[in-house]
Amino acid sequence: MHDDSTHPDELLSWYVNGTLEGPERARVEKHLESCRRCRDEAAWLARLREQIKAEGGADAPGELGLRRLMRQVRGSEAKPRARRLQWWQPALAAAVVVIVIQSVLLVKPWQEAETGIVPLGMQVSGAVVQVEFAPTATEAQIREVLQAVDGIIVDGPGALGVYRIRLQGVSPADDARVAAAVAALRARKGVVVHAAAE
Amino acid sequence: MNEPDATSTDAESAEALLERIAAGSEAALEAFYRLTHQRVYAFTLKRVGDPAMAADILNDVMLQVWHHAGRFEGRSRAMTWVLGIAHHKVMDALRRRGREDRHEELDESIPDEDSAGGIDAVAGVEDASAVRRCLEKLSDAHRTVVHLAFFEDLSYAEIADIAGCPLGTVKTRMMHAKNALKRCLQTLGAAG
Numbered sequence: 001m002h003d004d005s006t007h008p009d010e011l012l013s014w015y016v017n018g019t020l021e022g023p024e025r026a027r028v029e030k031h032l033e034s035c036r037r038c039r040d041e042a043a044w045l046a047r048l049r050e051q052i053k054a055e056g057g058a059d060a061p062g063e064l065g066l067r068r069l070m071r072q073v074r075g076s077e078a079k080p081r082a083r084r085l086q087w088w089q090p091a092l093a094a095a096v097v098v099i100v101i102q103s104v105l106l107v108k109p110w111q112e113a114e115t116g117i118v119p120l121g122m123q124v125s126g127a128v129v130q131v132e133f134a135p136t137a138t139e140a141q142i143r144e145v146l147q148a149v150d151g152i153i154v155d156g157p158g159a160l161g162v163y164r165i166r167l168q169g170v171s172p173a174d175d176a177r178v179a180a181a182v183a184a185l186r187a188r189k190g191v192v193v194h195a196a197a198e
Numbered sequence: 199m200n201e202p203d204a205t206s207t208d209a210e211s212a213e214a215l216l217e218r219i220a221a222g223s224e225a226a227l228e229a230f231y232r233l234t235h236q237r238v239y240a241f242t243l244k245r246v247g248d249p250a251m252a253a254d255i256l257n258d259v260m261l262q263v264w265h266h267a268g269r270f271e272g273r274s275r276a277m278t279w280v281l282g283i284a285h286h287k288v289m290d291a292l293r294r295r296g297r298e299d300r301h302e303e304l305d306e307s308i309p310d311e312d313s314a315g316g317i318d319a320v321a322g323v324e325d326a327s328a329v330r331r332c333l334e335k336l337s338d339a340h341r342t343v344v345h346l347a348f349f350e351d352l353s354y355a356e357i358a359d360i361a362g363c364p365l366g367t368v369k370t371r372m373m374h375a376k377n378a379l380k381r382c383l384q385t386l387g388a389a390g
Contacts, residue, residue, distance in 0.1 A: 010369040019353035049348040057240030
């Protein structure tokens with residue numbers, strides 16, 4: 001005889017669907033040997049499962065849905081396939097930030113009164129674009145691309161691998177210059193896989 | 199359209215396809231769609247109840263797969279990963295529709311009465327129409343757990359992964375769902 005506290009009610013559904021393993025499965029099987037109540041419960045759940053499976057899935061979009069999908073995939077101008085991150089990419093990201101900051105300090109007089117170093121995550125003024133670099137892009141290529149648009153990395157990479165690039169001296173309201181910078185970034189195929197104004 | 203169901207023997211295929219999709223293979227995306235779309239659509243339709251919306255969500259899910267296949271790290275099965283994406287898309291859609299949960303969510307801290315003894319509930323599970331009607335009455339959270347456990351045959355750990363909730367919550371939701379179904383079947387049976 002079992003009291004209510006020993007019945008493995010919370011596990012029966014997963015015993016029935018075959019996913020229970022190890023000690024939990026052994027516990028349930030042992031319990032079922034001597035508990036009529038739980039055997040009936042398991043039988044009820046098994047029948048419920050059969051009914052749900054028999055109901056099946058409704059008619060899915062099929063080939064029409066696939067054609068719709070592929071039209072969008074082929075028609076998309078961005079190719080943001082996020083490739084699996086290699087182990088060295090976070091290190092590269094950190095190195096790029098350091099190098100960019102150093103390059104700006106050494107090569108170009110900083111135009112602002114303060115140090116001009118923008119702590120990551122800090123709110124920044126000026127136009128910002130979001131850029132995703134190709135996984136195969138080298139540090140030198142990234143630096144060249146940034147210098148071409150007079151941009152500095154101010155944040156990133158985020159969860160989706162996107163960096164925020166501040167366009168120095170460009171007002172967010174200056175749509176034409178922002179658009180030109182985005183176009184210039186996008187033209188660097190092989191280095192930039194995605195670029196868009198924020 | 200005749201395509202195989204993504205069973206455990208196809209698990210490697212689905213994961214291999216994700217690798218190729220991450221490398222930019224459109225052919226792999228097409229194959230992945232054919233392999234998985236029926237299950238993703240079934241999961242979505244069960245929750246939103248609208249075929250057009252479910253089709254839109256399916257499309258969004260597959261686009262997400264295309265864009266972010268590289269982020270699949272193999273810590274879960276490919277189907278679990280895709281259903282996780284679908285879950286979030288469904289939640290977004292339900293929120294936009296203002297119907298995050300069509301039915302009152304049971305207070306999961308309060309164990310509800312186990313009505314395993316109801317004869318009409320026992321008999322009611324044999325009535326496919328009654329089972330369908332009672333499943334539709336479940337809250338979205340409960341219907342999700344039941345579908346993933348009994349249509350997809352996922353473990354409670356995989357369901358927790360998809361739904362983004364603790365393991366205990368999955369088990370509790372299943373118990374509440376089961377009891378709600380029994381009460382519903384009991385009611386329908388008593389109504390004759």
